[in-house]
Amino acid sequence: MDLTREEEAILNGESGEGMQKAMELVTALGKIYGAEDLIDITSAHLSGASYKTIGDGGLKYLEDMAAGGARVSVPSTLNPVGMDRDRWREMHITPEFAEKQLRIIDLYGQMGVQKTCSCTPYTGANVPSFGDHVAWAESSALSFVNSYIGARTNREGGPGALAAAILGKTANYGLHLDEKRRPTKVIEADIDGSVFSYSLLGQAVGMAMGSGIPYFKGISPELEEAKTLSAAMAAAGSVALWHAEGVTPEAGSFDVSDLEVIHIGKRELEAAYDKLNTVDDVQLIALGCPHLTEKEMHQIASFLKGKRKVRDDVEIWFCTSEEVRARCPEDVKVMEEFGPVLADTCMVVAPIEGAFQRTGTNSAKAGNYLPTLCSQKAMVRDVSALLEVVM
Numbered sequence: 001m002d003l004t005r006e007e008e009a010i011l012n013g014e015s016g017e018g019m020q021k022a023m024e025l026v027t028a029l030g031k032i033y034g035a036e037d038l039i040d041i042t043s044a045h046l047s048g049a050s051y052k053t054i055g056d057g058g059l060k061y062l063e064d065m066a067a068g069g070a071r072v073s074v075p076s077t078l079n080p081v082g083m084d085r086d087r088w089r090e091m092h093i094t095p096e097f098a099e100k101q102l103r104i105i106d107l108y109g110q111m112g113v114q115k116t117c118s119c120t121p122y123t124g125a126n127v128p129s130f131g132d133h134v135a136w137a138e139s140s141a142l143s144f145v146n147s148y149i150g151a152r153t154n155r156e157g158g159p160g161a162l163a164a165a166i167l168g169k170t171a172n173y174g175l176h177l178d179e180k181r182r183p184t185k186v187i188e189a190d191i192d193g194s195v196f197s198y199s200l201l202g203q204a205v206g207m208a209m210g211s212g213i214p215y216f217k218g219i220s221p222e223l224e225e226a227k228t229l230s231a232a233m234a235a236a237g238s239v240a241l242w243h244a245e246g247v248t249p250e251a252g253s254f255d256v257s258d259l260e261v262i263h264i265g266k267r268e269l270e271a272a273y274d275k276l277n278t279v280d281d282v283q284l285i286a287l288g289c290p291h292l293t294e295k296e297m298h299q300i301a302s303f304l305k306g307k308r309k310v311r312d313d314v315e316i317w318f319c320t321s322e323e324v325r326a327r328c329p330e331d332v333k334v335m336e337e338f339g340p341v342l343a344d345t346c347m348v349v350a351p352i353e354g355a356f357q358r359t360g361t362n363s364a365k366a367g368n369y370l371p372t373l374c375s376q377k378a379m380v381r382d383v384s385a386l387l388e389v390v391m
């Protein structure tokens with residue numbers, strides 16, 4: 001790789017151990033993926049924030065990085081953590097877990113990372129612009145900013161994104177390059193346009209394509225639908241960038257006339273639904289994957305207003321960011337009659353398997369991960385069908 005004199009000096013340890021480790025990791029990734037050089041980034045979003053997912057090994061890595069003087073050099077946000085900082089007891093979290101989780105958040109803070117912990121930072125805390133090169137982990141968020149905003153990031157892992165954040169640079173390969181952003185298949189989508197239909201569409205596309213870059217015809221997602229679609233395709237497959245005709249900012253730059261066309265309609269959506277649903281009754285209903293936006297908080301509160309929860313054997317969690325929760329006090333009041341509005345955490349990165357075995361969600365992403373990462377049987381329905389379970 002072509003490194004500048006300054007980058008070589010960092011690699012040789014002249015800027016401290018933290019910077020050196022970061023440069024070693026970024027250049028190693030660059031060599032693996034054939035990058036010719038490094039590129040400046042404007043922001044980072046880091047995963048690897050829950051004690052459940054990183055364990056003691058990850059905690060030790062963060063301790064070492066912080067002790068080595070590592071600090072991020074671009075605005076950097078953090079993914080959801082394993083619990084609400086204040087309401088962890090309501091989530092059946094042990095004090096031992098809570099102590100380690102708080103230490104992880106503190107270490108990221110010492111390195112200069114903003115302590116809002118959300119998978120939708122693009123709604124407020126961290127909003128890239130079109131054409132920005134960024135280093136984002138969190139598969140749903142990076143797909144959203146790549147696709148709906150037109151920023152540029154690869155599917156970074158937690159350590160890679162942290163290293164890039166420290167350097168303010170990442171290796172210049174993959175989705176940072178024009179030619180790697182070309183669509184690979186056309187998807188003709190026939191859906192009803194509800195948010196839930198976008199979840200099933202994402203699941204169906206992930207199942208049909210695996211990886212690659214879909215180019216959609218026939219959809220017009222707004223922010224909520226785009227976040228749901230991004231999350232579902234990233235979990236059911238490994239899609240990190242998609243285009244939608246007439247909607248996403250780069251879609252008009254491609255000629256797709258010679259690409260294979262895949263049709264996704266009723267039959268494919270039913271197959272996606274069947275794949276996700278493995279149980280008919282639940283102990284927990286968890287909404288907010290990816291984190292609820294203000295609009296979704298309003299919609300849920302409007303649906304719940306005047307209704308009553310009659311089943312005490314089912315808990316409901318609403319997951320959003322601290323920022324959004326603070327902006328919707330009236331909605332929060334209504335929702336809290338049904339269950340806690342939890343900030344900066346989610347049903348997948350929290351250790352729910354200690355308390356529950358059957359969980360309901362409206363998210364295809366959570367529907368994929370609840371069985372594999374949380375030992376749950378999953379029920380995946382739209383929001384109103386889920387909430388009616390407890391009424």
Ligand code: F3S
Binds near residue numbers: 080348349
């Ligand atoms: Fe976010 Fe957790 Fe879903 S991190 S995308 S709410 S699995």
